Amino acid sequence: MTTSEKLIPLKEKTFSNEEYGRRNARRRRVSFFFLVAPALVWFLAFMLWPLLNMFYISTMRWDGLNLPKKFIFLDNFIKFFHDPKIAIALHNTGTYLLVGIIGVIPLAFMLGFFLSLRKPGYRVLRTIFFTPAMLSVAALAMIFLGLYRPDGMLNSFLNVLGLSSLNQVWLMNKSTALFSLIAIDIWGGIGFNSVLFFAALASLPEELYEAAMLDGAGYWTIMWKIAFPLMIDFIGVVTILQFLSILSGAAYMILLTGGGPGTATFTLGYYLYDQAFLSHRLGYSQAMGVLIFFIGIVVIVLIRRITSRLSRY
């Protein structure tokens, strides 16, 4: 047998365009599935499953991790209407959100704009502004505990200014406790969000500012008449982030006030923590989680609608 006779003749298989397209699409689907599968598994296992569990547990009376659950359907939600603390928590959370967002977003935007002008020293300022985000919540709480103590820095500062009549027990006075906590969020939020705004504003073409300046516009006009309208969508995103962090946050209440004095710093996030970890009413706490979840969705949709409408103009 000669060498040429041993060779297996290569069969040229030809496909029609249609068949080729089908095979290609199938191949793309398979590779797409393998690409998204890890993320999908992650989402189902660690996002969707816990979320579904929250809804499931919210229909239970469950008074301890190791105690049996009892299905009570909507009773936990009906209880909201008879629980005076829900109204208090909603009121405190609303106040927190209103002051916390209004106090942070405009100032953060202005600071971010200032940073984006890249004036001398802006790098140092940017680092300083971002510092609160790098500190742990517990460390921040300790700093502010020292500030707010009856013999703390704030009262000492007021004494130095001759304003000792304004001395307060800041965290244990009903009229100052909530605002003392909001002030911590504003302090940390302005710096952090200003760095976010700086990053977004830095992407705007410099020619826009230069053209406006040639037309005689000052920084104030440029900030509000040019940068602000172009940033509406991003402002919406930052507002949503700030909103979500306040809505579900409870760290400063847990560390500094325990929701008190009385119910002065009792927010929805704290109430959820209180019911889950202190009072061991797991079902009721998850019902509160569902409430927070829906409030979150409604407000996010609202913010998106407002910002998309504003950005059209």
Next chain:
Amino acid sequence: MNKKIFSITIAMLMIASLLLTACGGKPSGPVTVTIWHNWGPDDAKYTAFKSILDDFRAANPDINLVDEVYVDSDIPLKVETAVTANQEPELVFTGGIGNAFTWVDSGVAVAVNDYLTEWGLADKFLDSAISQYSTADGTIIAFPIEGFSWPIWYNTKVLESVGLGIPKTTDELIAAAQALRAAGKDGPVVASGADGMGGKLFELILQSAMTDAEAKASLGGGDWTIPNAIKGVETFVALRDAGVFVDGVEGIDYGGAEARFGTGEVAMCHYGAWAFADDAMKPVAADVQLGGFPIPAGSPHQLPVYFKAFSAKGIFITPNGQAKIDAVEKFIKFIFQPEMIARLVESAGMNPSIKDVPVDESKLNPLFAQTLTMEAEVVFISDTYMPGAVTTDFGRITQEAFAPGTTAEKILADLAAAYAAIK
């Protein structure tokens, strides 16, 4: 050899070796018993407890005793979570309060009734200690180990500076407040109004006007219409408004209160046996006389009142502990030997939960020694009967109660609402 046959042979050998390993019987080596507790280096009982653990290890080389220190308030939740994962320690040292009373029913701990008898310990414990770890149906949830006195500390030097002795009634206390303030000093009582410790002083003042049964009905059952419960709250408000507490008491925490008293600034504070050996208290310890809180006119008590109980610490056996019950038995029998408990009494002023502890009185902390002879009446602390679900609300209400302007009516209404909410 054919590759296929070779692969199958190797696989079969591996499976066989695994099976043989599994059938190899119990692994040899010591049994591990883990204890979770909070008697760490910051606690007055640390040295004595460590010596007990070391002696146990030396006497029982077949048991690997591991002790892990956690913050006391974190332990209950950590244990409950660990049990769900079957990762709990064998033994837990924690207070007989709140949710711990549900632990036997929920499988976090096992009842110790039978072990008390089988291990010959039943007659060893004080009845009052065992009763504080017993549920209504007679289940004993743990072995009580740490009792405490929680008296009022009087700095006699501060009181004498304005020519006063120790007040026995609330009227005398108000007079002392007026005298101290007239002399340019702060109010006589420092309390941690900002945390749960202040809540205990609030409770003690309420109980100064109530019988134990009334205290159980109000603090335990939520009946805030009892005349003496109302009187107790009104007494607290009257004392606060008369300047009995230091200024800004509502913002002071545990450490802050200890610092104020320890530097000799104020005349009175409310601290338990755990603080007898605290460094912060040492500068004034020689001037301290322990006693009860002054009683109001018409009080059902004859003497000033203070708390004394065993709710501070019990030893709970978990399901994992039950699985290693032989090792656990050895440890329990070891630590409840009178000479071991004596170490904790002598070094840390711990009230023993067992009888006949051979204490060398010369070694006792002088403040602890005072509690054995002080003229005051014990009232029953609510730890064992206040519903666990109401304790956080109770804490917030008492925080607010310390703030000027909070009326007795508001405090009573808030208390009634808090108890109603858990029914």
